Amino acid sequence: MAENVLSRPLDLLNSAKGKMVLVELKNGHAITGKLVAFDVHINVTLENAEEKKDADTLRKLGNVFIRGDTIILISPTI
Amino acid sequence: MAENVLSRPLDLLNSAKGKMVLVELKNGHAITGKLVAFDVHINVTLENAEEKKDADTLRKLGNVFIRGDTIILISPTI
Amino acid sequence: MAENVLSRPLDLLNSAKGKMVLVELKNGHAITGKLVAFDVHINVTLENAEEKKDADTLRKLGNVFIRGDTIILISPTI
Amino acid sequence: MAENVLSRPLDLLNSAKGKMVLVELKNGHAITGKLVAFDVHINVTLENAEEKKDADTLRKLGNVFIRGDTIILISPTI
Amino acid sequence: MAENVLSRPLDLLNSAKGKMVLVELKNGHAITGKLVAFDVHINVTLENAEEKKDADTLRKLGNVFIRGDTIILISPTI
Amino acid sequence: MAENVLSRPLDLLNSAKGKMVLVELKNGHAITGKLVAFDVHINVTLENAEEKKDADTLRKLGNVFIRGDTIILISPTI
């Protein structure tokens, strides 16, 4: 990821569309899934999503809309 | 859900109208019900709604308006 | 409540004017009363309002203005 | 309080000017006093104000400016 | 303080300029000092300021800028 | 500091540029350092900064950007 190529934070999210991501939430949970869409508020939608706490899967969510203001970070996972 | 079809996060909510959804709240509770309406603040209205904590139903709400800023995620449930 | 009739979240609040509602607050309390008015911030006014915690009435408030950003949900009660 | 007369939430605050009100704060305290002024942020000023926790008066404040975003509710008291 | 004279909440702050005020903060601390300036965000500057918790002075701050969104209330002290 | 000279809260920050300041954060920590810059959101940059909890230095930060919404107060020190 060269700085001259990805010069804005949302570029990383754009390049992660269609890929698996980890989303950490402010309540200490994490959601993993395939990134489908995001907007400027960092609202995101994932598919094949699972909600996790530490190493445990709390529930399989499938398609999910996550409100941006509850998100700490988003990281593509390979 | 193909990315070229659903390219914005609100598209998922739009496609979930009239279907059963799970709404997770910041206070640790969840609301299930049929999605009737939403707006850009992610304010939503549900019908046949039930408020739950873990596996327990706290109360049957029927029609309910949920303020968007209290919502963590919304997931269609089959 | 048909989706084509109530297509925006605030429509539910509009149809609840003059009726008894349950207002859940972020501090874990609830207010019941007759819905008199609301605005786009979801500031609401109730009359004959009572503040409750779990099943107990904490105090009778009569007329009350509730600031929208402290509200989790609003549900008409029959 | 008829709905056609008081159709916006701020109408209740307007009608309470010059009267004693109870202001509940997000920190669990309450302020009582005579409502002098308010604005659209629900910033309010009271006179003869007292800060209370449960039934106890914490201190007499006299004139006080309360920032709107710290307020849960405002209720006229008789 | 007549209502027709002080009809907006900021009028109280304006009349308190140059006088000693008590500023209660959301973290449970209080700052006392002479009010020098404020703006519409309720950012304030004080001089001869002291930070207190309950009855104890935590530290003497002298001149201080307080960010408005951390303030619960401001009260002139005689 | 006369009121007619410093009539806006940001004037105090402007006069503190290049001087040592204490920045109290909402998480209970404090940062000390030389004030380099600030903006209207009260985002600030310091140099020779140290992060402290009570009397203890947690770490030396050197140059640091502090996001405004995490700041309680800023006070010039000497």
Add this chain to the structure above:
Amino acid sequence: MAENVLSRPLDLLNSAKGKMVLVELKNGHAITGKLVAFDVHINVTLENAEEKKDADTLRKLGNVFIRGDTIILISPTI
């Protein structure tokens, strides 16, 4: 870092692009990594990022997008 050279807080972030930074989060964790991009909301993207709590590495994140409103401070680390 002279004040006349870096007169706005974002200048520090701009000069830190391509360098290792420490990002402290409101949840008590820290992220270290190479700063790739930031915007006016202080949303940032890092590469080679690691999430830490105290001295322990919680996980290696690689590329990561961090939402600005969860950030306390950002400090370049040599």
